[in-house]
Amino acid sequence: MIYFDHNATTPLDGRVLEAMLPYLKSCHGNPSSLHRPGRIARDAVETARAQVAALAGAAPSQVVFTSGGSEANNLAIKGLAWSLQPGRLRIGATEHPSVAEPARFLCSQGWECRTLPVDAQGMIEDFALAETAQNPPDIVAVMLANNETGVIQDVARIAAVARDNGAWLHCDAVQAAGKIPLSFAQTGAHLMSLSGHKIYGPKGTGALIVDPSVPLTPLIHGGEQEKGLRGGTENVAAIVGFGKAAELAAAELEEYGRRLRRLRDILERGIETLPGTMVFARAAERLPNTVQFAIAGYDGETLVMLLDRQGLAVSSGSACASGAREPSPVLLAMGVDPALAAGAVRISLGRDNTEAEAEQLLASLGRITGVEPGP
Numbered sequence: 493m494i495y496f497d498h499n500a501t502t503p504l505d506g507r508v509l510e511a512m513l514p515y516l517k518s519c520h521g522n523p524s525s526l527h528r529p530g531r532i533a534r535d536a537v538e539t540a541r542a543q544v545a546a547l548a549g550a551a552p553s554q555v556v557f558t559s560g561g562s563e564a565n566n567l568a569i570k571g572l573a574w575s576l577q578p579g580r581l582r583i584g585a586t587e588h589p590s591v592a593e594p595a596r597f598l599c600s601q602g603w604e605c606r607t608l609p610v611d612a613q614g615m616i617e618d619f620a621l622a623e624t625a626q627n628p629p630d631i632v633a634v635m636l637a638n639n640e641t642g643v644i645q646d647v648a649r650i651a652a653v654a655r656d657n658g659a660w661l662h663c664d665a666v667q668a669a670g671k672i673p674l675s676f677a678q679t680g681a682h683l684m685s686l687s688g689h690k691i692y693g694p695k696g697t698g699a700l701i702v703d704p705s706v707p708l709t710p711l712i713h714g715g716e717q718e719k720g721l722r723g724g725t726e727n728v729a730a731i732v733g734f735g736k737a738a739e740l741a742a743a744e745l746e747e748y749g750r751r752l753r754r755l756r757d758i759l760e761r762g763i764e765t766l767p768g769t770m771v772f773a774r775a776a777e778r779l780p781n782t783v784q785f786a787i788a789g790y791d792g793e794t795l796v797m798l799l800d801r802q803g804l805a806v807s808s809g810s811a812c813a814s815g816a817r818e819p820s821p822v823l824l825a826m827g828v829d830p831a832l833a834a835g836a837v838r839i840s841l842g843r844d845n846t847e848a849e850a851e852q853l854l855a856s857l858g859r860i861t862g863v864e865p866g867p
């Protein structure tokens with residue numbers, strides 16, 4: 493099976509597994525314990541914290557480990573809201589459900605929640621920012637890179653508007669990490685989410701980067717871990733793996749980005765020679781590994797299954813929303829016709845994909861549509 497679904501999850505890097513093994517086999521201490529095994533575990537967690545901080549361009553003291561990107565997003569949105577009086581919340585129209593659903597939940601707690609509309613390329617509209625400045629909200633949440641289209645938002649610009657108007661800004665950087673350079677300080681965000689399994693680390697790890705000025709109420713009470721912001725004994729092996737994955741992602745970022753962009757361009761050029769094809773957000777700045785497209789007359793899930801039969805794993809829309817047969821809300825927010833949106837297929841490349849594999853995918857699309865893709 494050739495795997496083209498790295499925005500859903502990535503395989504565990506062998507070097508990450510090696511780093512984790514001692515903490516699964518013999519180093520079993522609790523990082524909160526004072527004795528030597530406890531101190532060994534504590535040191536491992538703190539090393540990982542520094543590695544994750546380096547990837548995010550943040551200080552180690554700003555890293556709060558969580559069970560993943562979804563928990564980090566929930567901690568950011570609900571943890572901040574529960575520290576404030578109910579007020580106004582604005583989120584980007586193409587946010588991941590782990591941001592959109594907490595926002596919807598807060599509506600039931602007296603918050604006024606609205607989305608910031610995006611244009612046809614998936615970028616937040618200028619008028620939405622102007623409105624944000626005129627009528628300042630308390631919290632703004634905008635993702636750095638979209639999981640479906642790969643569109644990269646100008647978060648620094650949005651953060652400047654938010655900050656100038658006294659709003660807290662949260663940024664979901666789960667898909668951006670390890671694919672484009674990250675700087676918590678330069679984005680101007682107060683909070684930023686990351687996830688381990690999107691960067692060749694283990695599933696079930698993530699982090700929220702927290703500016704010390706942010707008032708945050710924990711989601712999990714009952715433990716003083718993570719400065720009281722995330723109670724519960726740390727999953728040391730997974731945190732160690734996340735740290736190692738972050739270190740590798742930072743070291744290999746440039747090479748990885750260059751290689752994937754070249755493969756993506758080959759795929760995109762080939763796909764566009766098929767009749768009735770639309771590559772979404774084609775004109776926007778996007779992640780180097782992501783291409784989302786539709787072929788008129790083809791249902792996305794059908795295409796995914798036909799490609800699966802030919803040994804190729806791709807996704808129809810976002811994996812987190814799989815099972816739902818509704819057209820992608822991300823594409824609908826961009827004004828894409830629902831019939832075309834229902835045909836959306838996402839290819840998300842990873843570090844092991846090759847040019848030969850990209851050619852194989854194009855050839856399979858050619859067999860399915862009965863048209864040979866051009867060079």
Ligand SMILES: Cc1ncc(COP(=O)(O)O)c(C=O)c1O
Nearest residue numbers: 560561562588639666667687812
């Ligand atoms: C943009 C984005 N945010 C958050 C998440 C959730 O991360 P996790 O799977 O670690 O909970 C995902 C997962 O696909 C994502 O793509």
